[in-house]
Amino acid sequence: MDTELIKGTLALLILSLLKRRPMYGYELAATVKQETDGAFDWKAGSLYPCLHKLEKDGLVRAAWEGRPEGRQRKYYHLTRDGETVLAERIQAWSSISQAVNRVLENPHEHE
Amino acid sequence: MDTELIKGTLALLILSLLKRRPMYGYELAATVKQETDGAFDWKAGSLYPCLHKLEKDGLVRAAWEGRPEGRQRKYYHLTRDGETVLAERIQAWSSISQAVNRVLENPHEHE
DNA sequence: GATAATATATAGGTATCCTATATATAGGCT
């Protein structure tokens, strides 16, 4: 996407997706791409560093899945702190998007 | 604001405010702060560089106001290109905010 | 004379995204 507007939505949506159930990185990207009809197409170079930071901050926890076949998968699940921060960030998103819409929808004064 | 979610909204809202009527920088910040109940509190160090970039990109044009009293004011008005880009960015904002809300509002699958 | 509000400007730092590159497994095509 060719806009700065997506900044900050990556971590927000990862936390939101993990509230549903534990997922691995590739699955998160595929899920969000499908649900947003391609509006969000997370790159590996953004996704994995973001997951590592969320883990470092204690908002998610990771566990490798022992698969007999194929590449190993690292499943992430939301921690208690992650749930708390998610609630705060949903509130922040709501507040910001409402503020933006309020300004955008304000009628013109000229003409 | 302590979030990355505001990234990109600065230029979008400046263009939107200037669509109403020409304004100067300080006025833009005061207007958006008032209309959003303080949710957006633009700092001079963000605002003026952003205005300079919009001017450099040809989306706004600036003119110093000849005031007999007080500090000079630099009024900005939207150009034709600015109107075009504003329409595109409103569309981008709409697309992104809808995509975010679609993911956030998706019901949990567990429990 | 000191502070606050108005008004604009730039330098330097931080954080998040991007592209590019690397590794590893598996399946399909020629």
Added chain:
DNA sequence: AGCCTATATATAGGATACCTATATATTATC
């Protein structure tokens, strides 16, 4: 066998848009 695609994770390096701090200038208030 060789190549490409899809799955799956990882890091390095670069671009950009915010932030804080600092600077300047005018006017009003204490």
